[in-house]
Amino acid sequence: MIFGIFSYAQVALGLLVVNIIYPLYRLRVNRQKAIATGLPYVYTAAYEWSVSWLLLRDIIHPVLQKLNLDWLVKYSGPSWNFYAKNTVHEKLGDIFCVVSPGGLSVFVGDPDVICEITKKRTKFPRPVKSVVKVMGYFGPSILSSEHDEWRFHRRVTNKTFTEPNHKVVWYDSLYQASAMRDEWISNLDQKTSTKEGIVFKMGSDCMKLALHVVTLASFGVQMPWTSQKEGPPPGYEMTFREASEFFLENLQFMAYCPKWLYKYGPKMCQDAGVAVKNMRRHMMELISIEDEKLQNGQDGKNLLSAMLQTDDPEARVHADQVHDSLSASKSGVRKDFVMGNSAIFLLAGHETSARSLEYALFLFAMHPDVQEEIFEEIDGILEGVGNIYDLKYEEVFPKMVKTSGVLYEATRLFPVTPYIPKSTEDVTNSWFIYKDKRYDIPPDSMVALNAIGVHYNPLYWPDPYTFKPSRWYQTHKQEPVKAEIQDTSRVSSSNFDAARLYKRGTYLGFGEGPRNCPGKRFAQVEIMATFLALFREHRMELVIEPWETRQEAFERAWGALQRSKMVITLNLFEEIKVRLVYRK
């Protein structure tokens, strides 16, 4: 007898039921569901969205690889769909199901169905319950809501991405990128003999640049490139920078660390608790500062200030509701909503922009021929310009058509989210039409809009593995695309958009449909200004080691890019050596 209650036989039977019989039963149930859809299906042993798999897969997967058993999780291993690209659709069809004991997932690589699903927002909602819990930390927000509540958040936050705000993004990006370049160049000049002018911190510098820009544009907090060592203000344990950096760097951990561990849990959980508490307090204070400014007739031209000026009835505390300075601004706007969304801007606008910039810069460095074409545009813009801050946003940004092709192409090859998660969470009657046939997707399934699948589909993107920004700005005649062409400028949030040559649903770098990225223009402005500042007098080149040819160096860098991993967003984990050199 063990524990004095159960016999060995009973324990063994219990383990058998929990670990083998029940999962097999669930696998059978989910297989039945897949069969009922009429779509092709494959099996995998672990459910991609299960919390325990998400936490343990980086430990379990290498063990399975060693034992030659990784085929068991072929369709749910770490970053599997980024590595598979379009090959999975070539083998299994445009749309297929992945069946596991934990659930059913449907992968969609057909552009028309992708558009239909994004349009049917209420039938294929974002899986807010299971995937984006952490996004609700600071209050209700656009990212953590669905249905009518999301409509309200989207309506109000859309109005905050204004041209005056983009101007702030433009000038701060010019400033931050110039400072970053100066730091890189000083390395080049002084330490040539030892470091050969190599940019070692590309990833962390892009993160720093994006954090600084989004903090100013969202909260009105200017962060100098070289930070003075400042301590937290009285009554705080962390500065705003420290708290937000902790939050952003440990997002995945924070998503799964229960709040009750904040106080008495292990140190990392306690640190998380301190970061959340400090971040909330800093944000409340920033809201009060903007609130006060607005009372004095000043508009901070940041996203927070814009939200405090909303007259949307749902964002306001009603006359019959009791409120105080903690729950409402002086003008009566709900603070929980302002706080939730400002935190989301920080979260959604930081790593996405940083990683896209990083990939764009590495790809740029690897393609000297592309650089020549882009420099033509940049030099034309900079001709006769003495001071870079004389470059007026509204005049210059719309001219950067070719340069913007670099960002589009980088996000096609390396989209921050290789698939966009949708679901049939809490809904019934979700279906789509594919090749004139209706397919019903059962409730509580995950639906993955496979960005990487369509981005590498040669039908829509000829020669899909090649970095070719020109495909975004050349005319139809110069580069025929087999699929139907649509003018996407109509759906873009601005008049300016280089992307006029793609079929809807074949490019998902910034999402698609009503839930697409509202910060797209913000990110474009940031990255275009960064390109201007960096490449005014310099070019970026891939370091060729003495033992290798140019082609070998290229292949080494390409291999490193292709071995990126998904950790919240797509991330590069291997070093690629590049250097900034004078070109004039």
Ligand code: HEM
């Ligand atoms: C290059 C940079 C960026 C990329 C590649 C990017 C990409 C994306 C993608 C793929 C989505 C999901 C769309 C969907 O579900 O269909 C998204 C959503 C979102 N993005 Fe971005 N983003 C970028 C920058 C930004 C910035 C700078 C901000 C704000 C300052 C921002 C704010 C948001 C928000 C709030 C959402 C959620 C929209 C909703 O749920 O309605 N993004 N972004």
